[in-house]
Amino acid sequence: MAGVMRDSDLAGTGSRPARYWLVVNEEGDVMRPLTLDASGKEALPVFSFEEEAEMFLWRAGLEDGWHTRESGAEELRVLLQEGDGIGLVALDPLPEMISTSTVELVCVSAERFVERLRRRGRSPEGRGAS
Template structure:
C-alpha cells in the first residue's frame, strides 16, 4: 500500500483511466480472476505499465483514494471481481497476474484497514 496519503485521508493508489473520449478505467478479463482492475502503488509504476503495455493513446494514470474506489466498485466497475497489484503488462500475457491478484473484498478490507466483523461486503 502506498505510504503517501491523499490530503491526509488515507492511502492512495493509481489506476489507468481513459482520456480523450474514453470512459472509465482500464480492466481486463483474466482466467481464474475474472474481471480485474490493475492497481498501482505509485504513479511511476502506473506510467511504466502504460509505457510498456501498448495500450495506445488516450490512457493516463490517475490518483484514487478510498472514496473513489467505493464509487467505482459500486458503480461503473461493479463487474470487477479482483484487483491485480502493481502488475507489468507481460504478467497478463504469461498468466502470472494471479500471483499478485486479490479478491475485491480482500483488497477493500486491506485498503480500509478493517478485519473480522468489520469486513466490507462484496459488491453485487
C-alpha cells in the same frame, strides 16, 4: 513476509491518506478504468506509485486516450462496489503478466481489498485516511 498483505499496504500510514494510481481512459465525463483478464475474471490494476502505472502504460503500448490517474481509497471503494463485474484487484502488475496468464498471482478479491480499506479507515492510526 512475502505474500502477506498488511492494512498499511492498502490504506496509507498514520494521517497520510493512501494514494493509488490507475490506468484510465476518460471520454467526456465518463472514466473507464483499464481492466485485465485474470483467468476469466476481470481485474482492476492498482499501482502504488505513479511511475509504476506509467511504466505499465508505456510497456503495454496503450495509447489512444489511456493515461494514469491518481485515486484515493474512497474512490476505489466506490469503483469496486459499482465496478461492472470487477472481481479482483491486481496489485502493481507487470504488462508481461497478461501475455503469460500470471496476473492472478498478484490479485486479491475486490471484496477483500475494499474490506481492508474500510478497516484501515476505522482504525485509530488510519484516522483521516480515506
